[in-house]
Amino acid sequence: MRTTFINKVTEMARKDKDIYLITGDLGFSVFENFEKEFSDRFINVGIAESAMIGIAAGLALNGKKIYVYSIAPFLTMRCFEQIRVDLCYQNLNVNLIGVGGGLSYGASGATHHAIEDIAIMRSLPNMKVICPGDPFETENIVEQVLNIGGPTYIRLNKNREPRLYTKKNINFQIGKAIRVFEGNDVSIIATGNMLEQSINISKRLKEIGYSVNLISMHTIKPIDINIIxxxxxxxxxxxxxxxxxxxxxxxxxxxxxxxxxxxxxVTFKAFGIPDVYADCAGSRDYFRKKYNIDEDNIFNEMTKILNENGFESYN
Incomplete structure (x- = not known):
């Protein structure tokens, strides 16, 4: 997703001289080409994230279109007051790119885990919250946010994620979820870096006879009420x-x-990280198993719920 993001921003910057990219001492081996090509529109503020938001706000007030890039917890938590007052209160067109959503930086420990960022950003008036699940969604989001105005938080995974959509001509729109599979027994609504796993689980459920309605809810705010x-x-x-x-x-x-x-x-069940901080460090796979949100545990829990309730199709 990270590579998709910078490639798309670079492509757009060639056509739009008002696009700026700001980072806080990050993006090494990622942003060098952008910096070389647009040296006057790339700003590395160093380890000064709060100032980074103020700079972004100032540029936006002068009609510039801003992307701000940092590790998700540093961006959403260290800068919260500046995001609230400088960006959301003034409803400025600044797009916050938080890399490493969820447990992407699992080995770095709890300080680098982004497990509260969606909730924090979702609570802010005027803020849009978007969590792409693959490079296709990322590419479309990065392009479309410039045309809808106001602040946006885009939560990325890290890199080398596979493209998950096999259908062509998907009509992507911010605020409108994508129906990946259509079914009338069970609805699975997934977001961000759980999309790939949700596809695998849906296929396993279909193999044992369930008709699965799988939704990619890439936009958390505004949520697609109609599809829910x-x-x-x-x-x-x-x-x-x-x-x-x-x-x-x-x-x-x-x-x-x-x-x-x-x-x-309706029987409703949420699969996510429990309300705890990590007491150790480890890989994403390790933490998913620890928190029972790996593919096998979720699949087993879903089938258990269906069996306990004497599953029958609502239709």
């Missing part, structure tokens, strides 16, 4: 998948819609 209501109307079970604290992220956003529908037939 379709899930409520057409399926009896709704599962969410995210690499984020179960509080405040995708699960919270979806459950707010489910509760407001006041329909009693």
């Amino acid at each position: 209501n379709e899930c409520i109307s057409n399926t009896k079970y709704i599962f969410t998948m995210e690499e984020h604290n179960v509080i405040g992220g995708l699960a919270s956003a979806v459950s707010e819609v489910v509760v407001s529908s006041r329909l009693e037939h």
